[in-house]
Amino acid sequence: MWKEEDNKLKRSFQFKNFKEAMAFINAVAEAAEEMDHHPWWSNVYNKVEIELTTHSAGNTVTHRDHKLANRIDAIYEQLTTGK
Incomplete structure (x- = not known):
């Protein structure tokens, strides 16, 4: 679940393998580009960490996040x- 701390929404995701993690990252990248709202993230093998904040609102969490x-x-x- 998402948690809000340090003026960011944060969540960790875990996948079966690296390939599934990368498919997730690519799908999120498409959605983020479409919404013109880009996350900070990191990836190590099957784990993806994401942080969301709105820079134009002074690096705080907004409805966009x-x-x-x-x-x-x-x-x-x-x-x-698969749903």
Whole structure:
């Protein structure tokens, strides 16, 4: 689940393998570009860490971050459960 701390929304995701993690990253990149709202993230093998904050609002959490978080959750659900 997403947690809000240090003026950021943060969440960790875990996958079966690196290939699945990269498919997730690529899908999130497409959604982020479409929304013109780009996350900070890191990836090590099958783990992806994401942080969301709105730079134009003084690096605080806004509705834009929550909206992208919801899209990211939907992408994760689709990739890991096939729904």
